[in-house]
């Protein structure tokens with residue numbers, strides 16, 4: 001079906017082997033997306049009870065798509081592109097290490113001023129600012145395509161004119177990538193940063209399909225984004241229960257729509273926007289359920305799904321997912337003032353997708369491994385590295401920006417990235433006067449973007465973190 | 475209590491143009507009332523008819539200045555701007571539209587209200603699509619529906635409509 005916003009450039013057709021079956025796919029697809037497109041929803045089984053597991057996050061963060069690829073176990077197939085002739089097997093339930101020792105991998109080495117970890121809006125902006133100021137920058141991202149969450153956001157963004165208001169997320173990604181292209185940063189894609197041994201400088205270990213890389217950098221910006229939250233309910237691991245971002249990835253990056261009807265859990269902006277995008281992809285959205293007594297997202301996003309006939313059921317929650325091998329239905333229930341289910345108010349919807357839009361948690365593995373001080377800040381989505389308004393952490397030369405510094409938005413991620421990138425460059429002695437101007441302007445825009453009531457919670461969280469930063473960073 | 479996700483009646487009343495401002499001429503109806511960080515409508519308007527002192531102040535339309543060009547309808551990321559033109563017994567309502575297929579002039583579509591109810595069938599008077607793929611579809615409805623119709627749906631195959 002044609003899509004109202006997107007055109008898919010799927011590339012060449014390829015063929016790979018899946019447990020003895022030949023699967024046709026496009027070279028632009030990930031293995032997991034190609035399997036889902038073929039109707040293969042069970043990508044593995046849980047280790048103890050052998051329950052089927054399927055696609056959930058689509059960005060390499062949840063591990064529910066681990067498979068054995070060409071004999072290598074535990075490959076995250078959602079971020080591994082298909083190739084002609086590749087052998088893909090599910091693990092029953094755990095992978096086995098190949099008998100033969102792995103081939104000697106040649107380690108790459110690189111020496112840079114700044115390493116940016118994660119190429120979403122925050123990382124891209126940090127890399128652009130630092131490169132512009134003359135820093136030698138490398139940027140590592142573990143996904144096949146750079147751009148982070150932006151590459152799946154087909155809707156137009158809010159914000160001010162300087163921050164691409166009215167421009168679709170996918171287009172903002174193109175603009176940032178084009179801008180970075182014109183500068184001299186080094187790109188590493190499918191490159192997962194696994195450790196940063198921070199001392200006087202940063203000694204960073206990066207895992208890539210060709211082998212490990214060692215990158216020495218004077219400064220690092222951590223912009224690794226976030227992981228989608230799961231909530232407890234019976235059968236929440238059934239294939240067909242997906243994260244909102246995961247489903248967006250399937251639909252908008254790969255053009256795969258893995259079902260016909262959906263129930264969405266969560267009426268924040270993510271759930272509301274996703275409902276509209278499902279309608280655009282031709283999916284029948286039965287309802288959005290929200291446990292709170294009011295809608296968390298913007299009224300304009302709610303209004304646009306309501307007028308297309310999608311009900312928003314407040315004070316309702318998901319009771320269970322129904323189905324054996326995959327989602328066949330969703331049972332919802334009303335809750336009382338203390339969020340307890342009211343017996344007898346259960347209602348069942350026949351849907352083949354249950355989409356969770358129940359929040360995100362910052363991805364902070366790298367700073368925590370490096371020893372950065374952190375705190376649990378509910379307003380920012382969970383554990384975040386302590387950072388000051390310039391995004392400095394307690395580890396010398398380590399910055400954090402975007403969702404990994406607290407769940408917010410792409411617009412604020414870009415602004416934080418600019419501050420971090422410019423500050424890092426200035427600390428290296430590169431055009432500090434120009435850097436100061438960039439930082440001041442970005443901080444001004446951040447403050448103005450955060451001035452409304454919807455940002456009150458984030459601002460509270462940030463202020464607490466800045467407060468702590470005065471103690472731990474000085 | 476009002477319907478979740480539907481603009482409350484009293485808030486809406488403040489946002490609708492008085493009849494005389496929309497009689498015989500299309501004007502923007504901006505159904506955006508929260509303090510959200512967005513000011514796209516303000517800077518796209520060619521005649522500065524959108525009043526919005528700060529990025530988080532809800533926009534208001536200066537209907538005397540508005541020339542009914544539809545630029546803001548196509549640009550608004552919240553798909554929250556419509557146009558209404560009153561015309562005797564009839565009214566033209568323009569809605570933003572991001573689905574396929576985009577109906578053509580002369581086609582008959584369902585007119586939906588704010589909760590997706592099919593309140594009338596309506597003829598498409600005009601449809602334009604911007605470079606970034608948002609369309610604006612203008613339909614003709616009875617005057618009494620000018621401020622309740624806010625979406626369209628192409629008729630299903632095999633149904634009369």
Ligand SMILES: Cc1cc2nc3c(=O)[nH]c(=O)nc-3n(C[C@H](O)[C@H](O)[C@H](O)COP(=O)(O)OP(=O)(O)OC[C@H]3O[C@@H](n4cnc5c(N)ncnc54)[C@H](O)[C@@H]3O)c2cc1C
Nearest residue numbers: 118120121122141142148149193224225402403409410411
């Ligand atoms: C459905 C949905 C709708 C949204 N709508 C909007 C909206 O309308 N407006 C808005 O402003 N925001 C929106 N957001 C939020 C916005 O997408 C995020 O806030 C923003 O993308 C955060 O940017 P980031 O750069 O911090 O992280 P991300 O965009 O998540 O990028 C992080 C990158 O880091 C990479 N990475 C992670 N770990 C590693 C590692 N160890 N090594 C190497 N690379 C790594 C990832 O591959 C990824 O590419 C939406 C989010 C969702 C899920």
Ligand code: SF4
Nearest residue numbers: 519540541543544546
């Ligand atoms: S319709 Fe045109 S003139 Fe009127 S407010 Fe919108 S952009 Fe301005």
Ligand code: SF4
Nearest residue numbers: 506512514515550552
């Ligand atoms: S452009 Fe749309 S969403 Fe943004 S402030 Fe104007 S009316 Fe509201």
Ligand code: FES
Nearest residue numbers: 058062063065078
């Ligand atoms: S890690 Fe692949 S779906 Fe989550």
